[in-house]
Amino acid sequence: MLWCNLVTDGDIPSGPAKKGRPFSDATERAILAATAQLLEEKGLADISIEEVATRARVGKASVYRRWPSKGTLALDAFEAEFIARQPPPDTGSLRGDLTAALRAWVRTVNDTPMGRTLRGLIAEVQRDPALREIWRERFVTPVRAQHRLIVERAMARGEISPATDPEIILDLAFGAGYHRLLNGHAALDDAFVKKVVTVLLAATGASGG
Amino acid sequence: MLWCNLVTDGDIPSGPAKKGRPFSDATERAILAATAQLLEEKGLADISIEEVATRARVGKASVYRRWPSKGTLALDAFEAEFIARQPPPDTGSLRGDLTAALRAWVRTVNDTPMGRTLRGLIAEVQRDPALREIWRERFVTPVRAQHRLIVERAMARGEISPATDPEIILDLAFGAGYHRLLNGHAALDDAFVKKVVTVLLAATGASGG
Amino acid sequence: MLWCNLVTDGDIPSGPAKKGRPFSDATERAILAATAQLLEEKGLADISIEEVATRARVGKASVYRRWPSKGTLALDAFEAEFIARQPPPDTGSLRGDLTAALRAWVRTVNDTPMGRTLRGLIAEVQRDPALREIWRERFVTPVRAQHRLIVERAMARGEISPATDPEIILDLAFGAGYHRLLNGHAALDDAFVKKVVTVLLAATGASGG
Amino acid sequence: MLWCNLVTDGDIPSGPAKKGRPFSDATERAILAATAQLLEEKGLADISIEEVATRARVGKASVYRRWPSKGTLALDAFEAEFIARQPPPDTGSLRGDLTAALRAWVRTVNDTPMGRTLRGLIAEVQRDPALREIWRERFVTPVRAQHRLIVERAMARGEISPATDPEIILDLAFGAGYHRLLNGHAALDDAFVKKVVTVLLAATGASGG
DNA sequence: TCGTAACCGAGACGGTACGTCTGGTCTTTTT
DNA sequence: AAAAAGACCAGACGTACCGTCTCGGTTACGA
Numbered sequence: 001m002l003w004c005n006l007v008t009d010g011d012i013p014s015g016p017a018k019k020g021r022p023f024s025d026a027t028e029r030a031i032l033a034a035t036a037q038l039l040e041e042k043g044l045a046d047i048s049i050e051e052v053a054t055r056a057r058v059g060k061a062s063v064y065r066r067w068p069s070k071g072t073l074a075l076d077a078f079e080a081e082f083i084a085r086q087p088p089p090d091t092g093s094l095r096g097d098l099t100a101a102l103r104a105w106v107r108t109v110n111d112t113p114m115g116r117t118l119r120g121l122i123a124e125v126q127r128d129p130a131l132r133e134i135w136r137e138r139f140v141t142p143v144r145a146q147h148r149l150i151v152e153r154a155m156a157r158g159e160i161s162p163a164t165d166p167e168i169i170l171d172l173a174f175g176a177g178y179h180r181l182l183n184g185h186a187a188l189d190d191a192f193v194k195k196v197v198t199v200l201l202a203a204t205g206a207s208g209g
Numbered sequence: 210m211l212w213c214n215l216v217t218d219g220d221i222p223s224g225p226a227k228k229g230r231p232f233s234d235a236t237e238r239a240i241l242a243a244t245a246q247l248l249e250e251k252g253l254a255d256i257s258i259e260e261v262a263t264r265a266r267v268g269k270a271s272v273y274r275r276w277p278s279k280g281t282l283a284l285d286a287f288e289a290e291f292i293a294r295q296p297p298p299d300t301g302s303l304r305g306d307l308t309a310a311l312r313a314w315v316r317t318v319n320d321t322p323m324g325r326t327l328r329g330l331i332a333e334v335q336r337d338p339a340l341r342e343i344w345r346e347r348f349v350t351p352v353r354a355q356h357r358l359i360v361e362r363a364m365a366r367g368e369i370s371p372a373t374d375p376e377i378i379l380d381l382a383f384g385a386g387y388h389r390l391l392n393g394h395a396a397l398d399d400a401f402v403k404k405v406v407t408v409l410l411a412a413t414g415a416s417g418g
Numbered sequence: 419m420l421w422c423n424l425v426t427d428g429d430i431p432s433g434p435a436k437k438g439r440p441f442s443d444a445t446e447r448a449i450l451a452a453t454a455q456l457l458e459e460k461g462l463a464d465i466s467i468e469e470v471a472t473r474a475r476v477g478k479a480s481v482y483r484r485w486p487s488k489g490t491l492a493l494d495a496f497e498a499e500f501i502a503r504q505p506p507p508d509t510g511s512l513r514g515d516l517t518a519a520l521r522a523w524v525r526t527v528n529d530t531p532m533g534r535t536l537r538g539l540i541a542e543v544q545r546d547p548a549l550r551e552i553w554r555e556r557f558v559t560p561v562r563a564q565h566r567l568i569v570e571r572a573m574a575r576g577e578i579s580p581a582t583d584p585e586i587i588l589d590l591a592f593g594a595g596y597h598r599l600l601n602g603h604a605a606l607d608d609a610f611v612k613k614v615v616t617v618l619l620a621a622t623g624a625s626g627g
Numbered sequence: 628m629l630w631c632n633l634v635t636d637g638d639i640p641s642g643p644a645k646k647g648r649p650f651s652d653a654t655e656r657a658i659l660a661a662t663a664q665l666l667e668e669k670g671l672a673d674i675s676i677e678e679v680a681t682r683a684r685v686g687k688a689s690v691y692r693r694w695p696s697k698g699t700l701a702l703d704a705f706e707a708e709f710i711a712r713q714p715p716p717d718t719g720s721l722r723g724d725l726t727a728a729l730r731a732w733v734r735t736v737n738d739t740p741m742g743r744t745l746r747g748l749i750a751e752v753q754r755d756p757a758l759r760e761i762w763r764e765r766f767v768t769p770v771r772a773q774h775r776l777i778v779e780r781a782m783a784r785g786e787i788s789p790a791t792d793p794e795i796i797l798d799l800a801f802g803a804g805y806h807r808l809l810n811g812h813a814a815l816d817d818a819f820v821k822k823v824v825t826v827l828l829a830a831t832g833a834s835g836g
Numbered sequence: 837t838c839g840t841a842a843c844c845g846a847g848a849c850g851g852t853a854c855g856t857c858t859g860g861t862c863t864t865t866t867t
Numbered sequence: 868a869a870a871a872a873g874a875c876c877a878g879a880c881g882t883a884c885c886g887t888c889t890c891g892g893t894t895a896c897g898a
Contacts, residue, residue, distance in 0.1 A: 126252070126331065171389060174388065176384035201412075
């Protein structure tokens, strides 16, 4: 879960025995817990690393030793919980899967503090190019991969034309959601989900129409 | 153009003759010019009001007197130039109008520093609830109103079903664009524009085809 | 009293009217009062600028704007009070003047917290070459000048040989005092003063006795 | 040479045979060498224990296991070399002995990096009461004992009155030197030595004058 | 020959303070 | 009363060290 571990993946199976005192799990857990707690209380922008360290009863250096920036820390504290709320649906139909996925997303950002955190993270990502890449690797890519399965399964079933670009479908469906989340110009509710799914099915659903 | 003027609209046509030295146009222009210049040089997040005032050879108070926050100032410096690059298209067809509008947006954010500024503004908007409302009033609403005309004209022409929700069409088309702009997970090019338009036309053109 | 003022002396009688908000006297007084208060409580080494600012209810920058280092600040807080306790004696005899001056010094460092502060300042001076120069200009030189008068008056009276180097007399008399103050290897009391004066008078009184 | 050894003296001749791995001489030597090297490069105040350990390729704990503070470590690294340069003079006359001793001291602090180290140690001693006691025991007392011999021999020879307090003579002679060393207000050269000796001989040398 | 106790280098631990920067406000003199 | 200038309080930034602790590993003694 630690940021630096995830970047280096598990590509060094036989380490040459690292020296020095190892990182403490308790410290790491305390930092992530404090971060998660603060993210429930206020927006990412209103949180300082100083505050996280104080809340976690941890030295500031112990935070900086593990995470290079507030954004990567928040990403770690946010990621697991968010992903857990986006189960890969498999209802047997494109309509069902897409509705389920979009609805899960909508409910998460609407009904939990994760909506605010997600907005804060996207904002943070815009101000830190390094974080942007991590964000794509650690959040955008995995979530999209899961959602892409929905479209690919539909293609395999013949529900949508094989000429369709799955990426565009994903960008349309979730892009609309993020658009409303960030601007707040319209509601993110079940009606929104239904309309989006309907339009996209009409567009792609040669066999489904 | 001044932020406070725009909020109060022009609803005080006959002021009771205000006392004291009036605001200096030169000061205002210097501040906006400095802001625009800095926005070309770096992201909004890397700009401080202190720096704007120094660059404009103006006191900090003269900035705060006019704009309550960095976001509103940046919005003012950004708005006019951005809108000027989004001409209301009228090609006679939904496909043509939508392609033109989306392409104008894509080219603006791709080929000018305004892409970065737009990202910075959206980020800023997430950390300042007051700015969020102004952002909707001053940017989201007018731009969407212009784009909505495209859909409404298409409806009037019978190109799309009157049951279609124009808002959803706009959110799908531009939401996808903003999604790629903010995450950077895929290209924002003419191919993107073409695919988006194709999918949306297929979706809405049921009655028209 | 302000550090930077004292360096530039009063050699700019007609300033060209400086711009901006001037330094606040209240702020300066609060900082010096907090420093003096802390110096009564503990040694200079145990005081941090952070603590001074907090105690003075002042921003850290307001301290750094005026004093470049903890040492210069402490010097300012210490100087006036110390000098006030070293009145220029004029008893009419070398023995009387020297005894009075040395006794005043001994009592100050023995009976007041200024002894500890003086030790702390001398320590601080060793670790900061810039402070060392200021220390000489602002403390060593003026105090020595006052004490040198004692020797010069004695010379004028014929009490000591004109061949005597007044500097050596001062270094012997007060050097011995500082030596005991810093090392603590022997008492700093009236007996010490008496013995020092006796030895020095015996040494210099060849022509007088 | 090790700090803790010196404090406990050799008063436990028959230890109960201590268990565990004994201290490594190589480690101790590496630490002292690194300290001495750093003291040649910069002042004691600019050296951190962290740096000593790194330079000595030694764990920080191995330093703290042997010395309780930076001051005691520096004292150990400094002491032997300094003492070696202060040979007990025995020229047969007070003038000769005093001149030799003071000159040796002046040359050491003037011509070697030990002058700066001595200043740094005296500064360190002011901020650490525990170190102050050690400083007296380990440095002030032995050096003074050696110098006191000079005065006592002169008394035995009848060069100075038996009523003279040898302590005062030492404080006058070396106090003046330390005064100039710490304040830097006047030169520490042979002329200084000569003048000091002349004054003190005149003061005490009833039989010598 | 085996614990076991204390050492070894390395480096993480919770802390404190550093000196700088920015935010938004306040106080000058000048226009 | 607005202008430019810049000081005001507040507090976060990321770094450097403090003195302690925890690793895996290495000696040397006593059982």
